[in-house]
Amino acid sequence: MTLCAPTAADRDLRVVVSCVPMVSIAAQIRGGQAILVIDAALLSKKRAAQLVAAEVLCRNATRLRSDQSLHWPSAVEGSWDKSFSARTKLLIVQALVNMTLAGPTDECALRAVAVRLYGIWDSEDSESPEGKRVRGCIGKLLKAVTPALESLGYRDFIQGNRAVTLDQLCRAADSARTNPDGFLDQMSDRYACELSSWAQKCRDVPADKAELPYLASAE
Numbered sequence: 001m002t003l004c005a006p007t008a009a010d011r012d013l014r015v016v017v018s019c020v021p022m023v024s025i026a027a028q029i030r031g032g033q034a035i036l037v038i039d040a041a042l043l044s045k046k047r048a049a050q051l052v053a054a055e056v057l058c059r060n061a062t063r064l065r066s067d068q069s070l071h072w073p074s075a076v077e078g079s080w081d082k083s084f085s086a087r088t089k090l091l092i093v094q095a096l097v098n099m100t101l102a103g104p105t106d107e108c109a110l111r112a113v114a115v116r117l118y119g120i121w122d123s124e125d126s127e128s129p130e131g132k133r134v135r136g137c138i139g140k141l142l143k144a145v146t147p148a149l150e151s152l153g154y155r156d157f158i159q160g161n162r163a164v165t166l167d168q169l170c171r172a173a174d175s176a177r178t179n180p181d182g183f184l185d186q187m188s189d190r191y192a193c194e195l196s197s198w199a200q201k202c203r204d205v206p207a208d209k210a211e212l213p214y215l216a217s218a219e
């Protein structure tokens with residue numbers, strides 16, 4: 001996997017991430033390890049680093065494979081930091097959806113996006129106004145893919161270290177709500193429509209045609 005040529009934003013990320021413990025200079029300059037740099041920035045608790053990392057991830061999302069764990073930061077692999085800024089959250093969700101839509105259409109990819117979306121939904125505060133809005137948007141996206149998940153014939157889904165049941169996914173999907181921010185509401189509606197069409201294609205692919213994530217070839 002090779003990401004886009006470094007830009008000013010990427011160089012800013014490297015400067016910021018250089019302050020993050022356990023990230024070597026070698027890891028920062030090798031394209032194949034770019035996700036490790038982004039991951040370290042997201043885990044750093046430094047809002048500036050998190051935001052730039054999310055921007056770089058979003059810009060390169062369509063170059064990544066949704067069924068490859070090495071192509072997605074562990075910080076948001078079925079987990080989530082509800083203290084991310086609103087902008088960082090939006091960029092990561094955009095990156096996840098765009099990566100998914102541009103990637104393979106099979107059961108592995110379908111399970112991956114469902115578990116990743118659920119990790120966001122589950123980690124958000126169900127009592128705070130911001131948490132409710134995020135949950136409402138993520139609920140829309142999950143509602144778009146749950147019919148395809150229900151047709152697979154099993155009820156347990158695993159991605160990374162996270163295991164989720166179909167009942168949990170359906171409960172999250174039921175939280176779909178209109179966002180008071182018209183721009184975000186329209187964006188989530190559009191993404192939900194695109195994910196629904198994509199998920200239908202995944203359902204049509206026989207299970208024996210889907211590549212296991214660890215066997216899919218990395219670019």
